[in-house]
Amino acid sequence: MRSLKFAVIGLLTLVVAACRTVPVQNVTSQPFPADVTKLSMAQIEESIIKAAGDRQWIVQHKSDGELIATYSPRTHVAKVKIDFDQSAFSIAYVDSSNLDYNGTSIHYNYNRWVNNLRQDILREVSARATLAN
Incomplete structure (x- = not known):
């Protein structure tokens, strides 16, 4: 009987561990701080690339205002x-x-x-905008 309890507890632990998925959360239209409007699109892109790179994301320029980042x-x-x-x-899920x-x-x-x-x-974008002042 005791080993049956351990087997059931072990099985439940495996089931709970396997259920580690959550709904995908995209970032939609996250506003920059107000002072960022002083930055050019190129400066904003450089700031995004730096922020991503600091977390080991590999960033590729796709077009103006669009980047692909891989982690x-x-x-x-x-x-x-x-x-x-x-x-x-x-920020939207791709693959x-x-x-x-x-x-x-x-x-x-x-x-x-x-x-x-x-x-x-x-x-990063906020820090760059502050330095631009």
Whole structure:
């Protein structure tokens, strides 16, 4: 009887551990601080690339106001599109591997990585705008 309890507890632990996916959270029209309007599009792009690079995201310029960023810690890969203008930016899911993406949900770490990227972009762009004054 005791080993049956341990087997059930072990099975429940595995089920809970496997359910580590959450809905994908994109960043939509995140406004920059007001003083960022003094920066050119090129300066904003450079700031976004620096912020992403500081977190080991690999960034590719796709077109004016559009970047593709890839993050690949260990065996996981997350790819996002960063759209921006002089007033706001967005981060949207593009692709992933080994993150259990099913069309709506993804491994819970993905949202943390994107939120860290969002915060770092805001911080870097704001710092650059302050220096431009």
